[in-house]
Amino acid sequence: MSQNTTHSVCFKTKLVKAQHMKHHDSMRAKHFLAGHHPHGPAAFHRKGPHPHDKSSGNTSSGDASKTVPVVDAGVTYLAAVGVGSPATNYQLLIDTGSSNTWVSAVDKPFQQTSTCQDTRKTFNISYGKGTCNGNEYMDRVTLSPGLVIDQQLIGVATEATDMDGMDGILGIGPQDLTKGTMGSSDESIPTVTDNLVKQKTISSACIGICYEPTTTDEPANGCLSFGGADNSKYSFAFRYTGDMSYTPITKTSPASNYWGIEQCISYDGQEIMAKCAGISDTGTTLCMLPSSVFKAYQKKTGAVLDNATGLLTVTEDQYNSMKSMIFTIGDVDFELTANGQIWPRSMNQTLGADPSKIYLIFADMGDVNVGSDGLCFINGFTFLQRFYSVYDTDKEQVGFATTEYTMATTN
Template sequence: MDALDRERKARRTVKGKVGGGLKTPPRHSPRGGQAGERSLSCAVPPWQMEYFGTIGIGTPPQQFTVIFDTGSSNLWVPSVYCKSPACTNHKRFNPQASSTYQATNNPVSIAYGTGSMTGILGYDTVQVGGVSDTNQIFGLSETEPGSFLYYAPFDGILGLAYPQISASGATPVFDNMWNEGLVSQDLFSVYLSGNDQSGSVVMFGGIDSSYYTGNLNWIPVSVEGYWQISVDSITMNGQSIACNGGCQAIVDTGTSLLTGPSNAIANIQSDIGASQNSYGQMGISCSAISNLPDIVFTINGNEYPLPPSAYILQSQQGCISGLQGMNLPTASGELWILGDVFIRQYFAVFDRANNQVGLAPVA
């Protein structure tokens, strides 16, 4: 498939199945899409905390497991130049084993909420969902300090936010796919499966209505960088619990939990009866879930209820709150992160052409 010769009219939807928790080989999914689509899937564990899929980099392709992260913009994977324990515990890209790799001397440094990396930038062909994204810039890590990435069930990160926040000005993968004519629409969509299901999907260039019910509600992006939107209010039992006068939120597939200002989250934890357990998590009695209220986000005039079955995470070991406190103030008010706890309830479309996010209840 030669992307340079592809006419825009020949663009298509690229569907990649996303799994989590188990590093199983990709397999063809029985759930198909439109004609010509290819799907990949990985097994999903009973208690989903992270979602990731497989991509290939180089010629021949070297396989990596990555998080598809709408909260960052860079693609990077560990490299053979990295000697950090986090790198040696994962797959590492070897530039000398790729006939299409192009080196640069440009450094890259990225910090996340729970980890960081430094390295160099290079160019190569990236395969996502069976489509070859040629001449894609990406990071090759040289250091990955700390323990978080050491234990991570993924090798690297594929960022899907705006290029404005890309470290070292690197062109994000989706931007490059669009520029090369590889996708039919300048948007992508995400379906994250529930705790006891499989088949999460990131679809580049298309929307599959079988994954949601009703109509998509469109929300303007308030700041182009993250997928940031304005929230009208946050309530429980009809009473305001945060976001008085409005606030901001980021729709972020790379954050597992629902994140908000520390004081607001502490009040909610108290209201739902969550208390810190011996592991430092906010535990709650599983029997209490049926009596807890929804957390209702009103966004662009529409209500998005988050039921207790969504914001309480259940496993055989017990139940914990899926909320976490973190103070991230902005010029437009307090900031919330609508992570996987939220996105599992709402099919999400990230529309770059119109700078908007579409949300609809999952099917």
């Protein structure tokens, strides 16, 4: 078995116009709200009763070989993944909102090696704004030296739109999201997590994700821990500092198709969003709020909409007066500080934005009816940078905990 040095790949932050980023996130939100996985409605595959105990299923991988370093590439997180033997390295977007893993052959030809098998089937996926299609292969996939998957079904895209700055997607959402994406068949495709369990590389279908708020182009500043939350101090793994609190996957559709949770939000002690269903999504950059909630937040902060970027901006004085937001997930409060509510100022150039301005990380997802519509918010990676999150297929739950970066003032 060949060794793969994918985690040493150098990444470069890609310049992405803020308007493009916001449009991408808005289209993605509409896609989710419409109840679409790539080819129609789905439901999280239930394996048993929901666990309601905050501490249930607190698994820990405790093994550096099961942890994969990831890099913030400006407006998304990428993991270096090897395909084949010897492996070809790809920079794949980490996406909890989809479940297919695919690589692009648009810019560089796909190399078939001794481990590659052509299934003679095609695939087609829509992500709201971007789409891709191509051929389905079975091949060896290497996430790290200790995470090697044999006979993983992967797509090789011969056509991909709106996928700039990445070589494909590492889909780690629920398996049912893959139904109908391969040829005319309605069968689902086992995800990389499913196959890691099947091949006994990990003991549970559970992924821990930790991101560090980014201020510069740096080496690995986040990690994926396959098999459970990793609370050890490896060179590229970050500790969570509070108790890991779990909440069951919501039963409210369409949020239930994804890593759906229920939460309410307060600002400065006043509720601005009643309890409703939404999703935790690494593939969305911003935090998406219903129009009514977005406007309430804008009023409380005094923010104005910046025409050049489409983002909310505040003055230095307004920022200094901003209060914390409290996200109540399940029955646990998670504090997003004022600093956590702003885009990293040193990274404004990533958005093609004014380096002297202060931009907020919230965007308007449209006229969503809080309480009756089935997907009312998206906690994107700008939220997830402040917390450790766990996505547990076996127990049908999502977990959150504070980290050493929850109260950081680096933005």
